[in-house]
Amino acid sequence: MDTTTQIIISGLTLGAMYAISTVSLSLIWGALNVLNMAQGALLTLGGYAAYTASAALGLNAPLAILLTVAAGGLFGVAMYALVVRHMLDREGFEVNVIIATIGIGMVLEAGLQKLYGAYPIRQPLTVEGGFFLGNVYVPYNSVIIVLTSAALMLVLAAVLARTRMGRAIRAISQNRDAARLMGVPVELVYAQVFALAGGLSAASGIMLSTITTLAPTMGYDPMLKAFIICVVAGLGNVMGALYAAFLLGLFESTVQFALGVRFAFISMLVLVIAVLIWRPYGLFGRTRVTKL
Amino acid sequence: MTAPLLQLRDVEAGYGGQRVLRGISFDVPAGQVVTLIGPNGHGKTTLLRCVSGLVRLGAGEILFADEPISGARAHRIVEKGVVHIPQGDLLFTDMSVYDNLMMGAYPKAAYAAAPQRLAEVFSLLPRLQERRSQIVASLSGGERRMLAIGRGLMANGKLLLIDEPSLGLAPLVIDQIYEVIGNLKRHGMAILLVEENASRIIGIADHVHLLDDGKIVWNGTPAEMEENEDILTTYLGG
Numbered sequence: 001m002d003t004t005t006q007i008i009i010s011g012l013t014l015g016a017m018y019a020i021s022t023v024s025l026s027l028i029w030g031a032l033n034v035l036n037m038a039q040g041a042l043l044t045l046g047g048y049a050a051y052t053a054s055a056a057l058g059l060n061a062p063l064a065i066l067l068t069v070a071a072g073g074l075f076g077v078a079m080y081a082l083v084v085r086h087m088l089d090r091e092g093f094e095v096n097v098i099i100a101t102i103g104i105g106m107v108l109e110a111g112l113q114k115l116y117g118a119y120p121i122r123q124p125l126t127v128e129g130g131f132f133l134g135n136v137y138v139p140y141n142s143v144i145i146v147l148t149s150a151a152l153m154l155v156l157a158a159v160l161a162r163t164r165m166g167r168a169i170r171a172i173s174q175n176r177d178a179a180r181l182m183g184v185p186v187e188l189v190y191a192q193v194f195a196l197a198g199g200l201s202a203a204s205g206i207m208l209s210t211i212t213t214l215a216p217t218m219g220y221d222p223m224l225k226a227f228i229i230c231v232v233a234g235l236g237n238v239m240g241a242l243y244a245a246f247l248l249g250l251f252e253s254t255v256q257f258a259l260g261v262r263f264a265f266i267s268m269l270v271l272v273i274a275v276l277i278w279r280p281y282g283l284f285g286r287t288r289v290t291k292l
Numbered sequence: 293m294t295a296p297l298l299q300l301r302d303v304e305a306g307y308g309g310q311r312v313l314r315g316i317s318f319d320v321p322a323g324q325v326v327t328l329i330g331p332n333g334h335g336k337t338t339l340l341r342c343v344s345g346l347v348r349l350g351a352g353e354i355l356f357a358d359e360p361i362s363g364a365r366a367h368r369i370v371e372k373g374v375v376h377i378p379q380g381d382l383l384f385t386d387m388s389v390y391d392n393l394m395m396g397a398y399p400k401a402a403y404a405a406a407p408q409r410l411a412e413v414f415s416l417l418p419r420l421q422e423r424r425s426q427i428v429a430s431l432s433g434g435e436r437r438m439l440a441i442g443r444g445l446m447a448n449g450k451l452l453l454i455d456e457p458s459l460g461l462a463p464l465v466i467d468q469i470y471e472v473i474g475n476l477k478r479h480g481m482a483i484l485l486v487e488e489n490a491s492r493i494i495g496i497a498d499h500v501h502l503l504d505d506g507k508i509v510w511n512g513t514p515a516e517m518e519e520n521e522d523i524l525t526t527y528l529g530g
């Protein structure tokens with residue numbers, strides 16, 4: 001019983017963190033058909049930006065978080081406007097964007113390492129304390145992570161479902177030419193998608209740094225897992241990504257408890273391969289039949 | 293005498309090295325239905341895509357309401373009131389009927405007037421109201437065509453470019469679609485209509501242009517077209 005509770009709590013916490021990264025990747029893939037390999041570095045940026053805002057600038061937590069999310073959004077827009085935009089619609093742009101965003105990620109990581117050093121730093125925004133559920137200790141920090149992530153995902157889902165911008169994002173991912181014919185300024189919406197993804201990633205980076213520590217490479221592992229989740233869910237499917245993130249979070253924590261931490265990643269890979277054999281477009285994926 | 297709503301002047305365009313349109317000139321006057329007919333693959337869709345800004349002109353000029361629109365971005369052209377209802381519908385298949393219609397009202401001015409437009413579209417195409425929250429993927433071909441037209445009407449445009457509205461539909465459904473188009477004409481809408489089925493345009497077109505191999509090879513009224521045996525047999529299979 002206690003083990004089950006423990007597994008669920010840690011699974012939900014992992015899932016909550018993966019969900020945001022996965023959804024960010026999925027948004028960008030859905031709209032632009034490109035992979036953002038700088039996702040991990042964006043998480044790291046979020047962690048360090050929050051650390052700087054609260055420790056170095058001495059801002060209170062809400063302000064520090066707000067500033068961090070804004071910084072992430074700005075970085076996303078800059079990535080789009082300065083690099084990605086110039087590669088779209090050219091021969092082989094998918095691969096070019098992958099390589100370019102790997103480069104951006106490496107530069108960002110190196111910059112952060114130069115500024116803050118390679119040693120792990122504690123995230124001052126971490127919330128202390130917790131409570132007992134039966135015999136299981138539940139840190140407040142985990143509760144906050146799960147609730148914040150759920151709230152962010154609900155807001156995002158509402159934006160995508162009901163707003164003019166959200167509809168345009170979905171329209172572009174379903175049929176770009178038709179979206180143009182409806183009067184959607186596609187390039188502007190791309191920039192909005194990058195802003196959303198950047199802001200969300202920064203928020204996710206803060207959460208991540210509160211349960212691990214700040215380190216220049218802290219984004220890698222969650223990014224890899226986010227890719228795995230995207231593949232399982234079907235790339236570009238935002239809601240599917242959300243479910244899959246929590247499922248895989250629970251799967252990972254189960255494997256960690258049952259077999260040990262070492263097996264978590266390997267078993268996730270095995271799961272992906274199994275899913276792809278069974279459903280080549282992912283659990284919630286679909287074939288795309290669009291274009292004139 | 294006011295200038296025609298849409299004017300094409302020596303329009304040339306193509307894809308990569310391949311030239312598809314080789315100097316096209318004609319007008320669409322306000323309130324009229326001008327039809328473009330011609331064999332498959334000779335550039336009718338390309339011409340509409342030039343007008344709506346999806347394909348860049350190689351040469352020539354397009355004017356709408358006396359302003360040049362060639363070279364403008366597609367979303368600016370929609371904002372001016374040129375609405376393209378594309379061949380094959382190009383609906384947003386994972387969205388509901390309602391969301392598709394709302395996408396049609398994307399331009400700011402149209403978005404503000406969306407509730408009234410929606411009521412008008414529903415009264416013109418009642419079937420859409422019944423299917424309002426249904427996902428497009430589950431609609432029939434005829435319903436999809438109606439949705440494509442309804443979505444185009446949401447933009448509150450001044451000129452409709454309609455590409456092969458009868459494509460792939462049963463004769464009875466085509467009748468319904470043409471009834472709707474006739475209704476739009478009676479309300480004074482200017483329409484540039486692409487149609488392969490020459491008999492369909494007899495009652496509705498004010499003027500017909502025959503596009504062959506990227507050039508307008510003949511133009512006249514539907515009555516003149518009917519008298520001209522050569523055209524019917526050579527280009528439209530009798």
Ligand SMILES: Nc1ncnc2c1ncn2[C@@H]1O[C@H](COP(=O)(O)OP(=O)(O)OP(=O)(O)O)[C@@H](O)[C@H]1O
Binds near residue numbers: 312332335336488
């Ligand atoms: N995106 C594209 N890239 C390259 N070539 C294209 C593209 N779209 C159309 N073409 C070519 O341009 C020519 C004209 O095509 P277009 O679609 O304009 O013809 P159409 O008259 O509308 O034909 P249909 O009656 O079959 O709809 C064709 O040879 C076609 O293969």
Ligand SMILES: [Mg+2]
Binds near residue numbers: 336338455
């Ligand atoms: Mg065509």
